[in-house]
Amino acid sequence: MQTLLDLFHTFPPRGDRCALVFRTGVRRLSLSYRELADLSLRMNRWLAAQGVGAGDRVVLWGPNSPWWVVAFWGLAARGAVVVPVDFMSGRERAETIARLTDARLVIQSRFKGERLTGWSTVMLEELPYLLAETPPLADTATPNPDDTAQLIYTSGTTGNPKGVILTHRNLMANLLQVNRHIPVVTERFRFLSLLPLSHMFEQMGGFFTPLFRGSAIVYLRTLKPSAIMEALGEEDVYAVIAVPRLLQLLQNSIVRELAARHLEKPVGWLLERSARLSPGTRKRLFFPIQRKFGSHFTLFVSGGAPLDPAVFRFWSGLGFTVVEGYGLTECAPVLTANTMERQLVGSVGVPLPGVEIRLEDRQVLARGENVFPGYYGNDDATRAAFTQDGWFRTGDLGELDGEGWLHIRGREKELIVTGAGINVYPDEVEGVLGRVKGVGEGCVIGLDRGGGEEVHAVLILDGSGRPADEIVREANAGLDTLHQITGFSLWPEAEFPKTTTLKVRKFLVKEKLQQGRGVTGGVAADLLVALIARATGAPPAEIREESLLVTDLGLTSIGRLELVNSLEQEFRLDLEDSLIGPQTRVSDLRTIVARREKVESRDRFRFWPNRPWGRLIRMACDFLIHRPLLACFVRLRVEGGERLAGLDGPVLFAANHLSYFDQPTIMSALPGSLRYRTATAVWAEFFFQNFRNIFQQLWKRSTYEYGTIALNLFPLPQTRGFRSSLRFMGRLADHGVNLLVFPEGERSKDGSLLPFKQGLGIMVQELEMPVVPVRIRGLEYVYPRGALWPKRGDVMVTFGEPLRFRGEGAEEIVAATRRAIEEL
Structure with missing residues (x-):
């Protein structure tokens, strides 16, 4: 296996095995290996139609998702050079990279407010619709191992990005090296992808390796703690590729939860004593925390920056395996790593098979087939990156212990040399500083005020009110006298400027402090x-x-x-x-x-009425109560029922709103195969806010309780946020449940359509479901608004043709749906 195409050709034989899962925060979507291969070949043909050929550079600027993956493999199949750009990068950087690489095409995302213009372009979110109409092109490229596969522009912490050329040989060599060094991954594994796919650490550990082994990868639209913990609990995750900052964020999330339950001290006491226990015993001891990560969680792989020993000890103490590694983009990217059998705190491990490491003036040098050939269009930088005998200069300072395990001491360019000639490694000072209460985040830089560099801390406080000078004094108490902090500044922003792997871009921090802008604005x-x-x-x-x-x-x-x-x-x-x-x-x-306050939703949703036994309850209620009662007042006629016969998957029924009888009438009009697999959104404020006295409150609450069980209702607010309802709707859709909504939000007095709520557009965009327009006539006479009791009459329910939207805006969706209901 020498090229990316060799890896790609292993996908079709894996058939229906799950390859990718995408959790949007509302829906859960998945692709099999067969589907991934098919879509990639469709992308191959679409790219050919755009004039993209072998060797053409294509910028890929979007968030992690299955469509990023499809675009990547479509480009690989075409023989094009992929130029990934970090999604968090600004337009100026993306434009610079597109210009430097003479990009033939830019693939970008509608989730980015700033767009690139001046190049042929397509939105990632348009690909599902474009590729659905494009037949696959099985004729793929046959690249040589030394052909360029990717150009990756390092974000860097020094402000001097360079285009790293990575060949097929570099990538495949490192893929095989990694899997020989850590041969634990099997097809049963499921990886949770949290780092940008534009970064080589995530690509190698969380992208190429799972696909090489036939594993599955889970992508999240939003990387927030609750979404991560939710995915860990629901997706049977085995492994996470992480950077130290991410491990620290997860640690903080767990500690906050323990503190809220008054368990922080007892768990901390147990953690201090757990180091002497075996990993298996630690797992059992901390089972309540372990189970949040799933029953098969196997390991964290940490890289991209040095891992604070305290963070390592926290996770290790809980019984988790944390394998720390080291590498650079220029090395495709992994050079060394700990092993599953041994994790040495403070060390980045031993060289991978086929990788050579040596030190020269404390700088780490590397050699191997995974090391890149040079920087794109920058011969001077390429010459400076290698020694005369061909070793790559990493720019990192390190030490090798007696057993050959590598310890990284920091970047050569970040080393602080004090006026007394003392070498201070910022990472070591930051490790102490980060453990002091009151620090939200901190970084350490060298500031020269005329007498040599001094150790300067830049702090983001956690809002607890603890004074900064007190924080610095406590940190210095844990540092050697020669390495203590001699000055500090408060950073006024919520975050430091960071690279893709969440490393602080210290040159930007230093620039702002030197310009006097480090204390205001930002x-x-x-x-x-x-x-x-x-x-x-x-x-x-x-x-x-x-x-x-x-x-x-x-x-x-x-x-x-x-x-x-x-x-x-x-x-x-x-x-x-x-x-x-x-x-x-x-x-x-x-x-x-x-x-960083967390605001929780107070809405309560019931999913169990959509289980088989919940449907049986509703069938019984219909047979005994609802249908006999409705028949007393409604003579029902249905039109357009044949339009429902070919529905494939869940749909969203959008109906006009005339009466309290709307929902049972529509349910009666639906065929049985749909009736008991449909949930209805109801006005939340009607049940929970709009009451005048305690008796009305009790009546409305009891009505709601009955409705959720017997009619499959769920709350949808109108005057406040409805995202929790949207997530519940997504869960229903993922389980094949249809949805019924009334976009007017209130009953019409005379049968004419009222203005539609714009939230309908958001629902359709997020749920990605066809919309079936529904028109009710007659209920405005049977049980009109304001009536105390219904009277008997004729009612017609008409179903329209399903509307399928392809990336339209929310307002367009609402207008089209309203027009379709009007025309019925």
């Missing part, structure tokens, strides 16, 4: 304003701290959902769109971001 403030402006359409200059998001800035229900999604993606927060109400100001939102 990117986070600008970013929050930019996100609010994008969601509301308000000019950034008009957005002030005291502005009310809804009243002053015109934030709609669609904008509210978009804003919360953007905040979660940018700041990795756990939020509910219900946190934004009529009285929420910009300053309130900034406080939530700064404190």
Whole structure:
């Protein structure tokens, strides 16, 4: 196996085995190996139609998803050179890379507010529709092992990105090296992908390796702690490729949960004593935490930056296996790693089979088939990267212990040399600083104020109110006198500027401090304003701290959902769109971001009525109560029922709203195969807010309880966020349950259509379901709004042709659905 195409050709024989899972936060979608191969070959033909050929560079700028994967393998099948760009990169960087590589095509995402123009382009989200109409092209490229497969521009912490040429030989060599060194992965494994696919660490560990072994990969749309823990609990995950910062975020999430249950101290006491126990005993001791990760969770693989020994001990103490490795993009990327049999704290392990490591003036040098041939269009940088005898200069400082295990001491360019000539490794100081209470995040840089560099800490406080000088004093108490912090600054932003692997871009931090901008203003403030402006359409200059998001800035229900999604993606927060109400100001939102407050949904949903025995209960209720009662008042006629015969998969029924009898009438009109596999959204405020006294409250609550069981109702709010309802709808759809909604949101008095709620558009976009328009006539006379008792009459229910949308905007979806119901 010498090229990516050799790996690709192993996909079709694996057939229906699951290859990819995509959790959007609303839906769970999956692709088999056969489907992945077929879609990639369709992508191959589509690319050929766009004039993309062997050797052409194509920029791939989008978030992790199955469609990123399909695009990648389609490009590989075409023989094109993939140029991945980190999704979090700004437009300027993406434009620079597209220009430097003379890109033939740009594949980008509608989830990015900034778009590239001036190149032939396609949206990742359009691929499902484009490829559905494109036949596969089985004639694939036959690259040589030394042909360029990818060009990866390092984000770097030094501000000097370079285009790394990676050949098919480099990638396949490292793939085989990794799998010989850690031969634990089997086809049963399921990987949770949390790092960007634009980064080689994720590609090699969480992309090529699973596909090489026939394993499955789980992708998340939003990388927030609750989504990660949810996926770990539901997807039977075996392995996670992680960077130290991510492991620390997960650790903080667990510690916060323990603290909320007053278990932090007893668990901490057990952790201190668990090091002496065997891994199996530790797993059993901490079973309540272990089970959150699933019954088969096997290991974390850590890389991209040095792992703090305290973080390693936390996870190891809980009984988890953490295998730390080391490498660089230029090495495709792995050079050394610990093993499943032995994990040495503070060490990045031993060289992989076929990799050679040596030290020269403390700098780590490497050699092997996985090492790249050079930088794209930059001969000077290529010459500087290699010694005369062909060893690659990593730029990292390291030590080899007596057993040949490598210990990384930091980047050569980040080494702090104090005025006293003492070498200080920032990573070691940061490890101590990060364990001090009151620190949200910190980094250490060398600042030269005329007498040599001094050790300077830059802090983001956690909001507890602990003074920074007290924090620094405690940190210094744990440091050698010659390595202590001599100065500090407070960083005013919610996050440090970071690379793809969440390493702090210290050169940017240092630049801002030297320019005197390290104590006021900042990117986070600008970013929050930019996100609010994008969601509301308000000019950034008009957005002030005291502005009310809804009243002053015109934030709609669609904008509210978009804003919360953007905040979660940018700041990795756990939020509910219900946190934004009529009285929420910009300053309130900034406080939530700064404190990383988590706002939980209070909605309660029942899924069990959609289980087989729940459907039996509804059948019994229909037979004994609902249908006899409805027949007393409604003479029902159905039109368009034949249009439901060919429905494949769940659909969303969208109906006009006339009466309290709408739901049972539509259910009676549906064939039995659909009737008991359909759930109905109801106005949440009617049941939980709109009551005048305790008796009305009890009546409405008891009605709701009955409705959720006997009619399969679930709440959908109108005056606050509905994202929790949307997630529940996605779960229903994933289990083949249809949905019934009334987009008007209230009953019409005379049968004419009222304006539709714009949330319908969001539902259709997120659920990716066909919409079946439904028109009811006659119930406005049988049981009109305001009537105390129904009267008998004729009612007609008409079903329209299913509407299938292909990436239209929310407003277009709403308009098209309303038009279809009007025309019935």
